[in-house]
Amino acid sequence: MNKERYGKLIIILSIVIPVAVAILFKVRIAGYDFSFLPSIYASINGVTAILLITAFIAIRNKMRKLHERIMKICIGLSASFLIMYILYHMTSDPTPYGGEGVWRYVYFIILVTHIALSVAVIPMVLFTLARALAGNFERHRALAKFTLPVWLYVAVTGVIVYLMISPYYPK
16 A cells, blocks of 8 residues: 555544444444453553553664554454444433533543543544555654554553443442
8 A cells, every 4th residue: 555545544534433333322232241340440550551551662772563463452442442343332321421510621631631632632643554564664763753642641541531420330
């Protein structure tokens, strides 16, 4: 595939994935209990955050192969997260946040920024990956300087959102 096709595919995926997630949020499939998934996909976010930092350290120490392997694992974990997240939300009613006062505002600020940046990080990760796969490491590095902190923020706030809402999940 040439650069132009990668670009078009990345743009298509960057639109289709969030739209599909939004549409699938409206779908309810009864009769399945996937209430165990939020703790798993929150853990995946935590592991992803640790691995992103580890991959950054690896590349800083010129361990390119290790960096590449870890980043591929992070992409796989993010894809697994997305599948579990969709599966849970298609089979479960939404859980409202029950906190009050300033914590309610903190929760919603974290949640809104987490959601917005989780949409933004899709093309960032895919374009960063495409540049690495194409061997264009100068452009890869230039974009990765922005992609890493955004992806790390999304991973860490995913864990925080889970920890803040977990007391309100149905028992």
